[in-house]
Amino acid sequence: MRRPALYSSSPRAAQSADDLPAADAASDIAPAAPAAPAQRWQPGRRSFALLLLASAGLIGGTLFYGQRHGGLSLTQKDIDAAxxxxxxxxxxxxAAAKAAEIIRPSVVRVVGYGPEKATPEAKTEKRGRNLAKGKPPEAPAPPGEVERGxxxxxxIIDKGVILTNLHVVAGAEKIKxxxxxxxxxDATIINVQPENDLAVxxxxxxxxxxxxxxxxSTDGLQSGDxxxxxxxxxxxxxxxxxxxxxxxxRAFRSPEGKQELSNLIxxxxxxxxxxxxxxxVNMDGEVLGIVTAILNPTQARTFIGIGFAVPIENAASAVGTPPF
Known part of the structure; x- marks a missing residue:
């Protein structure tokens, strides 16, 4: 039986209604009062839990043996030390490794095929992909399908519904x-949200x-998280x-000046x-947003420390069902 998309309420949103700040008039998102999140096993926590269980078992066995045989008696200090x-x-x-372990099974590689782009940005990306594959930077594309992006x-839904950026698949004749x-x-585009550069x-x-x-939910998300x-x-x-x-x-305007995105992380x-x-994602491996842009005032198209993501509230609404 297929599961619907999973949502978790913000831990900082668990305070009382009287303590919550007034809604930001500049935001088009009005988060509802979140329900208590369902507890689920997180694979990234398994090793930590097993270590503590092993310690508890060893201590418990020692205590039992000591009580049965009138010998060793452990104090709380001994237990803490163990x-x-x-x-x-x-x-x-x-924490980052645990978060990555949780989200990794849900992450997919998206490739758009079609006529090769001739823009400077597309050429820079192609050189980067060639270098990553151990090829010369200007290696020609193989005959047949050309990786456009x-x-x-x-x-986000286990029947194969996937969120990505619109600019990744726009103009592609085929998507894999x-x-x-x-x-x-193969994949097809079933919905788009151009104002947030999103495709479903x-x-x-x-x-x-x-x-x-x-x-x-990004409600309660803070700088420094x-x-x-x-x-x-x-x-x-x-x-x-x-x-x-x-x-x-934050707001971001594309280098070509054709699009401006707002309310970004x-x-x-x-x-x-x-x-x-x-x-x-956060440290629990839960999706906060969709990475959509990087800021670099040069033509290098490489990271200099500022990236932007569309909040998941906006992203999930592209599917047609606002989550929070």
Whole structure:
């Protein structure tokens, strides 16, 4: 039985209604009172839990033996020292590694095929992809299908509904997505939201155990909160970068000046061409936004520390069902 898209309420939104600030008049999002999030097992927490269970089992067995045989008696200080030793002598995964482990099965590589673009930006991206594949920067494209654009997508409904950036697939004659298990499938555009540079794809074939990402409201998100970006920069990936939220409600105008995006999340986790359309997640692996742009005043089209993501409230509404 297919599961609908998963949503989690903001942990900071769990305060009482009297404590909440007035709604921002500049925002077009009016978050409803969130429901208590359902508890679910997070695979990234497994190693930490197993270590604590092992410590608890060892301590419990020692206590039982001591009580039965009238010998060893452990104090609370002994127990604390045993747990501390377990934590100090075992390497636990970082918070970013746990977040990446949770979201990775929902991340897909998106490739648009069609006539090759002749813009300077497209040529820069092509050189980057060639270098990533170990080819000369100006290596010609192979005959047949030409990669018009490479980006990232995230599965938000486990029947194969994928969010990505519109600029990744715009003008493509054919779209292919590659899932976490290596399955490659054709995909079609089923909806677009040009004002937020978003496209919704439907994969024609999906893995049997496809996992949809969970989404978290950005209500309560603050500058300094840790985030992770997962995607395919220059086609390499899935690649993981981590950083923090640098600002909220930012605006960005495309280098060509053709489009201006607003209400964006600014972040400093490394992102480059190919990260477009990928998820920006919190430390629980929940999607906060869709990576859509990087700021670089030069023509290099490389990351200098400022990236932007469309908040998940806007992104999920492109599917037709606002989540919060």
């Amino acid at each position: 747990v501390l030793r377990t934590l100090q002598t075992n390497t636990l995964p970082s 490479v980006g990232t997508g995230v599965v 997505v590659t899932f976490y298990d290596g399955l490659e499938a 794809l439907q994969a024609k074939k999906i893995p049997d155990d496809l996992i949809a990402a969970s989404m978290r 840790q985030v992770v970006a997962v995607g395919f920069p220059f086609g390499i990936g899935p690649s993981v970068s981590s950083g923090v939220v640098s600002g909220l409600k 600014q972040f400093d986790a490394a992102a480059n061409p190919g990260n477009s359309g990928g998820p920006l």
